[in-house]
Amino acid sequence: MAFISVKNLRKVYKIGNEKVYALKKIDLDIERGEICCILGTSGSGKSTLLNMLAGLEKPTRGDIFINGTNVAKLSEKKLARFRQENTGFIFQSYNLISQFNALENVGMPLMFKGMPRSKRDKISAKMLKLVGLGSRMKHRPNQMSGGQQQRVGIARAFVAKPNVVFADEPTGNLDTKTTDEVMRLMVRMCRKYNITLILVTHDLEIAGYSDRIVHIIDGEITSIEKNESVYSPEDDEKKESGPDNNTENSEVSEQ
Amino acid sequence: MKIYDMLIICLRNLWRRKGRTLLTVIGVVIGSCAVIVMISLGLGMNKAMDSMLSSWGDLTAVTIFNGNGSGMMFVTDDSHYSGNSNKEKPPLNDDALEMLKNIDHVSYVIPKITLSNEMVTLCSGRSDRYRLGWGEIYGVDFSMLEKMGYEIEEGAIPNEHNYKESIIYGNEITYNFRDTKKHGNASMTAKQQLPDGSFTKPFVEPVGGDFKIGINNTKKPNEDGSYPYGGRGYEYKLTGAAVLKQDPNWETPYSIFIDIDLAKEIIESYNRLNGVKKAKAPEYSQVKIVCENIDSVDAVQKAVEDMGFTASSMAQVRSQMQGELGVIQMILGGLAAISLLVAAISITNTMIMSIYERTREIGIMKVLGCFIGNIRLLFLMEAGMIGLLGGIIGTIISYIISFIMNTFAGSAFAQILGFGGDGGEVSIIPIWLVLLALGFSTVIGLISGYYPANRAVKISALEAIKNE
Numbered sequence: 001m002a003f004i005s006v007k008n009l010r011k012v013y014k015i016g017n018e019k020v021y022a023l024k025k026i027d028l029d030i031e032r033g034e035i036c037c038i039l040g041t042s043g044s045g046k047s048t049l050l051n052m053l054a055g056l057e058k059p060t061r062g063d064i065f066i067n068g069t070n071v072a073k074l075s076e077k078k079l080a081r082f083r084q085e086n087t088g089f090i091f092q093s094y095n096l097i098s099q100f101n102a103l104e105n106v107g108m109p110l111m112f113k114g115m116p117r118s119k120r121d122k123i124s125a126k127m128l129k130l131v132g133l134g135s136r137m138k139h140r141p142n143q144m145s146g147g148q149q150q151r152v153g154i155a156r157a158f159v160a161k162p163n164v165v166f167a168d169e170p171t172g173n174l175d176t177k178t179t180d181e182v183m184r185l186m187v188r189m190c191r192k193y194n195i196t197l198i199l200v201t202h203d204l205e206i207a208g209y210s211d212r213i214v215h216i217i218d219g220e221i222t223s224i225e226k227n228e229s230v231y232s233p234e235d236d237e238k239k240e241s242g243p244d245n246n247t248e249n250s251e252v253s254e255q
Numbered sequence: 256m257k258i259y260d261m262l263i264i265c266l267r268n269l270w271r272r273k274g275r276t277l278l279t280v281i282g283v284v285i286g287s288c289a290v291i292v293m294i295s296l297g298l299g300m301n302k303a304m305d306s307m308l309s310s311w312g313d314l315t316a317v318t319i320f321n322g323n324g325s326g327m328m329f330v331t332d333d334s335h336y337s338g339n340s341n342k343e344k345p346p347l348n349d350d351a352l353e354m355l356k357n358i359d360h361v362s363y364v365i366p367k368i369t370l371s372n373e374m375v376t377l378c379s380g381r382s383d384r385y386r387l388g389w390g391e392i393y394g395v396d397f398s399m400l401e402k403m404g405y406e407i408e409e410g411a412i413p414n415e416h417n418y419k420e421s422i423i424y425g426n427e428i429t430y431n432f433r434d435t436k437k438h439g440n441a442s443m444t445a446k447q448q449l450p451d452g453s454f455t456k457p458f459v460e461p462v463g464g465d466f467k468i469g470i471n472n473t474k475k476p477n478e479d480g481s482y483p484y485g486g487r488g489y490e491y492k493l494t495g496a497a498v499l500k501q502d503p504n505w506e507t508p509y510s511i512f513i514d515i516d517l518a519k520e521i522i523e524s525y526n527r528l529n530g531v532k533k534a535k536a537p538e539y540s541q542v543k544i545v546c547e548n549i550d551s552v553d554a555v556q557k558a559v560e561d562m563g564f565t566a567s568s569m570a571q572v573r574s575q576m577q578g579e580l581g582v583i584q585m586i587l588g589g590l591a592a593i594s595l596l597v598a599a600i601s602i603t604n605t606m607i608m609s610i611y612e613r614t615r616e617i618g619i620m621k622v623l624g625c626f627i628g629n630i631r632l633l634f635l636m637e638a639g640m641i642g643l644l645g646g647i648i649g650t651i652i653s654y655i656i657s658f659i660m661n662t663f664a665g666s667a668f669a670q671i672l673g674f675g676g677d678g679g680e681v682s683i684i685p686i687w688l689v690l691l692a693l694g695f696s697t698v699i700g701l702i703s704g705y706y707p708a709n710r711a712v713k714i715s716a717l718e719a720i721k722n723e
């Protein structure tokens with residue numbers, strides 16, 4: 001079985017007597033370390049699929065296996081443990097806790113695992129340096145730009161070295177330039193730790209960062225397309241050695 | 256999640272909404288203050304009542320007064336009487352004494368025989384110049400004097416061999432001796448303090464002086480209403496042995512004590528002289544039964560009454576008064592409880608508001624893998640902390656209120672509550688009350704937080720995804 005395997009998945013919302021088929025019948029396999037993009041127009045059911053993959057919602061029918069566990073059948077308690085061990089989440093609106101500073105926000109998944117403060121602060125600090133926010137550790141979310149906040153969000157998603165990271169429109173609130181930087185950062189992190197990334201977007205440009213693009217229309221997969229010209233961090237390294245690498249520095253160092 | 260982390264988050268959240276937290280805490284402060292102060296007043300009342308009662312008599316004692324027409328008079332306490340008066344009363348003699356001793360929880364029994372002024376004349380000095388005007392002579396077991404709690408002011412408890420030749424005085428009664436050779440004021444002495452601090456001397460010498468008890472001949476009264484007394488075989492010579500300190504129950508100052516065996520002999524002589532037919536063994540006029548503790552008094556009294564005696568005890572008065580105080584305390588406590596209830600509701604309200612504000616945060620926590628148990632605990636902690644904080648501040652303020660009441664309003668309160676302002680505390684806050692209040696306010700917080708915490712737990716992880 002593939003690392004992630006979705007079988008016969010259906011989600012129906014009932015509103016009064018009316019039934020909304022958000023997902024009709026989804027079958028999908030994703031390999032470990034793969035960056036998979038779910039692409040579709042608004043209302044096509046992308047978010048619904050992602051939420052179900054992440055176990056935030058229960059499907060009406062069907063199974064979702066992640067690393068051998070049927071997420072659709074887990075109890076609340078087991079789900080929490082499963083999330084601690086397997087998943088990270090990147091939100092469109094960052095969702096940092098406003099009264100925590102960057103370091104504390106990044107350390108949240110480790111805190112829920114029960115890791116002592118000193119240990120998780122060390123790991124979180126390393127993670128923040130990795131996303132280029134080494135000097136913003138004590139900053140609160142409202143003292144940072146959107147791009148910086150999303151970097152903190154990325155650091156938080158990867159800090160516990162999960163098997164899979166889910167991201168729902170992670171760049172939806174960012175401008176084009178920052179979008180590029182954030183996307184590159186996410187891809188680099190995934191490659192570095194061999195983490196599976198499932199990315200939801202309606203933007204073809206962003207889909208270009210993934211290995212595979214799953215097209216979804218009205219709750220059905222219409223086609224799955226392999227991305228040949230996928231972005232690779234090595235491209236950057238090559239560029240770095242070249243003459244014009246100005247854009248690169250801005251990604252690693254914080255703005 | 257570590258408890259330490261939860262505590263930090265909990266404190267931060269409380270701090271984040273300082274104003275609201277403060278207002279909620281104030282509610283608890285008022286509630287816990289009300290409870291502590293009311294209970295402390297109740298404790299103060301109970302203590303005042305106990306000290307008032309013990310000034311009337313020993314709280315652990317049950318006293319039997321002999322009602323069988325022995326013709327003896329005795330002074331009674333203000334005690335409450337009970338018992339079935341229709342019943343034939345058994346004789347209060349040595350056999351009865353033995354039975355009383357065997358009742359459960361009885362420490363010891365102290366029989367007393369009363370020799371009234373009518374029966375005997377007590378005098379001193381050459382040709383009986385100084386005569387006791389008024390005062391009762393009690394026959395008690397001299398070996399029990401210390402057990403009875405009597406303390407010596409002057410002299411010493413007589414030696415066992417001298418029991419029958421000794422007499423012991425209360426510290427006021429000696430001033431009741433009159434000089435029969437004089438008239439009017441000159442025939443009396445009053446106890447007065449002299450400028451040098453000492454007291455005026457009575458006519459007689461209570462320690463070392465010689466005394467005489469003469470049996471009265473009641474068949475032939477003198478012209479002035481007194482009786483002729485004494486004569487061969489009807490006189491007992493005694494030596495003053497000691498003066499007793501005034502006891503807290505005010506039993507001793509106006510009492511005179513002789514040994515119980517001597518008192519029995521005197522009664523027999525009296526009966527012989529006056530032709531009273533008394534074939535039965537001599538009876539005691541009073542028996543004091545001392546119980547092991549206050550709580551056993553009721554049972555002992557019941558047992559004594561079942562034997563047919565008329566018994567009285569302070570415990571009876573005490574429980575009656577306690578009942579009345581209990582009603583007052585319940586009303587006060589009820590008022591306090593209402594304010595605590597209001598505080599509890601306001602904690603719940605605060606917590607619900609706080610959860611409403613933090614819906615998204617809770618969703619995020621769930622998505623990031625926080626256990627629902629931890630989320631519940633986090634909110635319970637917050638509510639409990641509000642309660643504890645309120646309890647701590649409430650305790651401090653209660654101490655201040657209590658101090659103010661005890662210092663400034665003591666006598667005023669005592670008057671309102673109907674207790675003599677004897678300088679006692681109106682409000683008492685023992686350590687157990689503090690611990691109880693802290694525990695209680697924390698528990699109130701936890702209970703108030705229970706429903707909101709469960710609501711928090713039910714918030715869906717999807718809340719984190721929703722765009723506002």
Ligand SMILES: Nc1ncnc2c1ncn2[C@@H]1O[C@H](COP(=O)(O)OP(=O)(O)OP(=O)(O)O)[C@@H](O)[C@H]1O
Pocket residue numbers: 013014015020021022040041042043044045046047048049202
């Ligand atoms: N809680 C819900 N109750 C009822 N219908 C819902 C609910 N959530 C989603 N839907 C419906 O399911 C369909 C898919 O919604 P979904 O949020 O997955 O779309 P999406 O592809 O993420 O769109 P967008 O790009 O706008 O975010 C929509 O028609 C939507 O109306």
Ligand SMILES: [Mg+2]
Pocket residue numbers: 046047048
């Ligand atoms: Mg969506």
